[in-house]
Amino acid sequence: MFARNMFKPDGFRNTYADGQAVGFQFDCKVQYYRGITLSIVRDIKVEVDGVEYPRENIRFSIKGETFTLDEMRTVIDHELRWEFGKWATVIVLKEGGLEQGKHHIKSTQIIAPSYMPHILEHAGDYDFEIA
Amino acid sequence: MFARNMFKPDGFRNTYADGQAVGFQFDCKVQYYRGITLSIVRDIKVEVDGVEYPRENIRFSIKGETFTLDEMRTVIDHELRWEFGKWATVIVLKEGGLEQGKHHIKSTQIIAPSYMPHILEHAGDYDFEIA
Amino acid sequence: MNYNIKRSVSLYSYQEEYYLGKLDLEGCIREAAKAGATGIELLAEQMMPNFPYVTPEFKEQWFGWMDKYGTEPTCYDAFLENKIYDNRTLTLREQVRMMERDIKIAGELGFKTLRTLCSTPMDVIKGSLDCAAKEDVKICIEVHSPFSLNSGWADGYMDMILGTGTKHFGFMPDFGIFCKKIPDVLTAKALRQGASPECVKIVNDAFANRVEKGFTKIKYDTNLGRAHGEYVKANGMPELMEAIEKAGGNAADMNYARASFNYTWCDPQDIIDNIQYIYHTHAKCYNTNAEYEETSIPLKEVIAAYKKAGYTGYLSTEYEGNSLLNDAFEVDSIEQVRRHQEAMRRAIED
Amino acid sequence: MNYNIKRSVSLYSYQEEYYLGKLDLEGCIREAAKAGATGIELLAEQMMPNFPYVTPEFKEQWFGWMDKYGTEPTCYDAFLENKIYDNRTLTLREQVRMMERDIKIAGELGFKTLRTLCSTPMDVIKGSLDCAAKEDVKICIEVHSPFSLNSGWADGYMDMILGTGTKHFGFMPDFGIFCKKIPDVLTAKALRQGASPECVKIVNDAFANRVEKGFTKIKYDTNLGRAHGEYVKANGMPELMEAIEKAGGNAADMNYARASFNYTWCDPQDIIDNIQYIYHTHAKCYNTNAEYEETSIPLKEVIAAYKKAGYTGYLSTEYEGNSLLNDAFEVDSIEQVRRHQEAMRRAIED
Ligand SMILES: [Mn+2]
Ligand SMILES: [Mn+2]
Numbered sequence: 001m002f003a004r005n006m007f008k009p010d011g012f013r014n015t016y017a018d019g020q021a022v023g024f025q026f027d028c029k030v031q032y033y034r035g036i037t038l039s040i041v042r043d044i045k046v047e048v049d050g051v052e053y054p055r056e057n058i059r060f061s062i063k064g065e066t067f068t069l070d071e072m073r074t075v076i077d078h079e080l081r082w083e084f085g086k087w088a089t090v091i092v093l094k095e096g097g098l099e100q101g102k103h104h105i106k107s108t109q110i111i112a113p114s115y116m117p118h119i120l121e122h123a124g125d126y127d128f129e130i131a
Numbered sequence: 132m133f134a135r136n137m138f139k140p141d142g143f144r145n146t147y148a149d150g151q152a153v154g155f156q157f158d159c160k161v162q163y164y165r166g167i168t169l170s171i172v173r174d175i176k177v178e179v180d181g182v183e184y185p186r187e188n189i190r191f192s193i194k195g196e197t198f199t200l201d202e203m204r205t206v207i208d209h210e211l212r213w214e215f216g217k218w219a220t221v222i223v224l225k226e227g228g229l230e231q232g233k234h235h236i237k238s239t240q241i242i243a244p245s246y247m248p249h250i251l252e253h254a255g256d257y258d259f260e261i262a
Numbered sequence: 263m264n265y266n267i268k269r270s271v272s273l274y275s276y277q278e279e280y281y282l283g284k285l286d287l288e289g290c291i292r293e294a295a296k297a298g299a300t301g302i303e304l305l306a307e308q309m310m311p312n313f314p315y316v317t318p319e320f321k322e323q324w325f326g327w328m329d330k331y332g333t334e335p336t337c338y339d340a341f342l343e344n345k346i347y348d349n350r351t352l353t354l355r356e357q358v359r360m361m362e363r364d365i366k367i368a369g370e371l372g373f374k375t376l377r378t379l380c381s382t383p384m385d386v387i388k389g390s391l392d393c394a395a396k397e398d399v400k401i402c403i404e405v406h407s408p409f410s411l412n413s414g415w416a417d418g419y420m421d422m423i424l425g426t427g428t429k430h431f432g433f434m435p436d437f438g439i440f441c442k443k444i445p446d447v448l449t450a451k452a453l454r455q456g457a458s459p460e461c462v463k464i465v466n467d468a469f470a471n472r473v474e475k476g477f478t479k480i481k482y483d484t485n486l487g488r489a490h491g492e493y494v495k496a497n498g499m500p501e502l503m504e505a506i507e508k509a510g511g512n513a514a515d516m517n518y519a520r521a522s523f524n525y526t527w528c529d530p531q532d533i534i535d536n537i538q539y540i541y542h543t544h545a546k547c548y549n550t551n552a553e554y555e556e557t558s559i560p561l562k563e564v565i566a567a568y569k570k571a572g573y574t575g576y577l578s579t580e581y582e583g584n585s586l587l588n589d590a591f592e593v594d595s596i597e598q599v600r601r602h603q604e605a606m607r608r609a610i611e612d
Numbered sequence: 613m614n615y616n617i618k619r620s621v622s623l624y625s626y627q628e629e630y631y632l633g634k635l636d637l638e639g640c641i642r643e644a645a646k647a648g649a650t651g652i653e654l655l656a657e658q659m660m661p662n663f664p665y666v667t668p669e670f671k672e673q674w675f676g677w678m679d680k681y682g683t684e685p686t687c688y689d690a691f692l693e694n695k696i697y698d699n700r701t702l703t704l705r706e707q708v709r710m711m712e713r714d715i716k717i718a719g720e721l722g723f724k725t726l727r728t729l730c731s732t733p734m735d736v737i738k739g740s741l742d743c744a745a746k747e748d749v750k751i752c753i754e755v756h757s758p759f760s761l762n763s764g765w766a767d768g769y770m771d772m773i774l775g776t777g778t779k780h781f782g783f784m785p786d787f788g789i790f791c792k793k794i795p796d797v798l799t800a801k802a803l804r805q806g807a808s809p810e811c812v813k814i815v816n817d818a819f820a821n822r823v824e825k826g827f828t829k830i831k832y833d834t835n836l837g838r839a840h841g842e843y844v845k846a847n848g849m850p851e852l853m854e855a856i857e858k859a860g861g862n863a864a865d866m867n868y869a870r871a872s873f874n875y876t877w878c879d880p881q882d883i884i885d886n887i888q889y890i891y892h893t894h895a896k897c898y899n900t901n902a903e904y905e906e907t908s909i910p911l912k913e914v915i916a917a918y919k920k921a922g923y924t925g926y927l928s929t930e931y932e933g934n935s936l937l938n939d940a941f942e943v944d945s946i947e948q949v950r951r952h953q954e955a956m957r958r959a960i961e962d
């Protein structure tokens with residue numbers, strides 16, 4: 001859809017909890033032409049420097065709420081729509097976070113609008129740096 | 132809860148589709164002290180004459196809608212509440228239905244009100260006859 | 263001497279007759295009024311058609327019945343179904359929206375208080391206070407056995423009341439915290455199910471002992487399971503279970519022993535100490551005999567504390583004995599409520 | 613000669629700029645008006661804040677913008693998310709409620725038509741007709757390529773219209789059914805992605821052949837996948853794929869061959885035959901050149917049929933070329949819409 005512009009350039013960073021890096025995160029926009037109800041997100045895949053992270057390590061954070069991908073299956077709250085053109089944060093749990101320096105990400109959004117005969121897969125690539 | 136009165140005496144019958152007996156059915160009331168949202172029904176078990184039927188064979192029918200137990204997990208429609216003291220129909224898929232004559236049923240409702248530390252299991256027994 | 267303590271009936275009391283189709287909602291209200299109550303408490307999820315929607319027709323009926331039977335709405339019993347999906351707990355805002363939904367129904371039907379369960383997260387209560395103020399409905403956390411006033415658990419809420427200065431949140435004790443004996447109908451049921459008189463005696467003696475020396479109170483802990491585990495341990499459940507085992511107790515004995523920890527005896531002084539924050543009361547009852555005595559709860563002693571404290575709210579009969587009888591007997595909730603209302607009347611007017 | 617055919621812009625056309633934050637909703641309306649349109653078509657799920665709630669603030673803004681830019685609402689594009697849970701399709705009443713939600717939003721914002729997708733079950737449409745009548749919103753099923761008018765598929769809906777006598781359901785063609793050529797921007801993208809000129813020629817020739825001899829139309833079938841499968845087979849997809857394979861085609865060639873079946877050429881006479889039931893139109897466009905020619909859709913020929921039929925509704929520009937460019941280029945939807953509006957103006961006023 002909009003692969004060249006799906007990542008927020010300054011959104012890449014390690015994620016801290018109690019002073020410890022517990023993972024890394026980035027901001028992205030939904031790869032579809034309208035806003036969606038979170039429940040139709042089937043998967044968000046993240047691969048950094050060729051390493052794919054397991055589904056259980058992915059968290060999706062929007063408007064102050066954070067969900068696992070499994071929890072998202074029932075999130076139909078209108079206040080938590082992933083609006084078209086707006087950023088949401090994907091957090092990837094990884095002890096210690098990413099190393100300082102340059103990295104390459106590939107992330108795939110798998111979304112199932114009800115009226116589509118096939119599930120939609122849209123991936124995007126980006127080079128980023130962890131400061 | 133109300134085990135002695137959970138079954139509708141004249142609700143037992145074979146279930147037909149296109150003239151074929153595809154299973155049997157009975158009417159029962161929710162074993163709790165209030166009406167519930169269908170999504171909190173975790174399981175409905177049915178054992179007839181000592182034979183327990185698999186979960187995949189159970190259908191729950193209320194106000195004209197019929198669900199598998201798996202589908203019920205997301206049914207939060209207020210119009211489809213299982214109201215306190217009202218009948219719902221449980222259908223058990225079984226080719227040919229039950230034989231004519233006397234039978235004994237044991238059915239267990241497994242329900243998870245959000246505020247209960249444990250999931251609730253309530254069973255009831257009944258002798259019935261298929262005409 | 264006259265006290266301004268009013269009597270209500272929670273229609274929960276008539277659940278057996280309602281379930282069986284012997285009483286409809288109007289019938290329940292009529293029976294409550296006949297028993298002498300002027301207040302009606304409702305579980306909308308139990309008896310209100312089209313829940314959670316208040317149809318104009320229902321609203322008209324409801325206030326029509328209040329007029330017809332000379333009653334007024336007292337307490338709306340809410341259930342916060344915050345695990346309505348099996349894969350997650352609802353978010354805070356989803357929970358607040360659900361709570362506000364109930365507060366609005368309560369307001370629309372004229373209820374002055376709303377019962378919330380002890381499982382309601384503090385943030386959900388806080389997030390609903392504005393709505394409660396707007397609807398002028400007081401959210402009351404039910405002080406249900408084994409919880410108690412003047413406890414670490416209650417302090418958690420008291421801190422919130424004092425911290426926010428809210429006038430729309432408080433407590434509603436449930437008389438299950440004033441059990442001096444295990445309900446005799448529970449004992450009878452245990453015996454019907456095969457409990458032995460020996461083990462029953464061990465359980466009853468242990469209960470009497472807890473009443474005698476005082477219960478260890480439950481802590482405030484957002485993990486209710488943990489709080490409860492510590493509570494039963496501190497009150498001697500492990501020792502009791504061991505004793506039952508030693509005595510060769512069967513499953514029914516074990517069940518009876520465990521069930522005995524659902525009942526608590528608190529000092530009625532707790533009511534006096536906290537009266538400023540008590541806006542409603544569940545006058546729980548299990549069995550009221552023909553002499554108008556609740557067989558496990560010393561009504562006169564408890565109500566004396568309410569009188570001394572100058573309580574002006576409702577005591578609302580909440581009959582819960584049906585499930586202790588209905589495995590074997592017909593239940594007569596109408597008579598049980600009538601007796602309990604009369605027993606309360608005597609205790610108040612005495 | 614003058615015709616009463618009006619021009620609208622679907623704000624869908626500006627999705628690239630909206631996504632990138634270059635245009636906000638007001639900016640889109642402003643650009644549409646600047647391009648000469650007097651009608652605005654909206655995907656509320658794309659651009660309306662707080663969807664599905666119309667806040668009073670938004671409503672005021674919305675009508676304020678309509679006044680300010682001299683435009684009026686034309687069509688509301690609905691999406692029936694009837695598989696919002698992954699474990700089941702919504703029940704009929706849940707779907708009807710969702711449809712009615714959209715009809716009410718459309719009505720509140722002044723839209724006269726509502727686009728529904730061909731995946732909408734017939735019973736959901738029927739169940740929503742009363743609401744549509746009440747809101748005076750005409751539900752229009754989008755006749756989107758590869759569906760077509762004068763087809764077994766369209767007959768299914770015509771039967772319903774005639775059977776119910778409804779004045780609140782009809783058709784809205786999408787100009788993707790009037791493609792005489794595969795969009796040149798699609799071809800260019802295929803080549804960028806590695807398609808070979810040889811295979812591209814095979815695909816283009818096959819398309820020209822389909823246009824020449826006429827497309828086999830799609831059937832009415834509640835199983836859309838099956839209907840679509842039969843459709844592509846009848847129109848020679850297996851033979852084309854085989855030809856590409858024989859020519860040593862790569863993945864990009866295969867994709868281009870498959871994608872070519874998304875475009876259809878229907879006889880514009882279809883518009884004349886069905887004009888009584890056509891209440892709105894998506895003037896789909898992929899690339900309008902500097903000479904004001906849509907490079908795949910013969911606008912003059914198609915619009916001539918609308919004129920002959922005496923159409924008095926809107927032709928609403930729906931620019932969809934952005935995704936055929938944005939892998940490599942900046943997209944200028946504003947210019948594309950401007951050109952397309954001018955091209956339509958000329959065709960209408962010619
Ligand atoms: Mn209570
Ligand atoms: Mn279209």
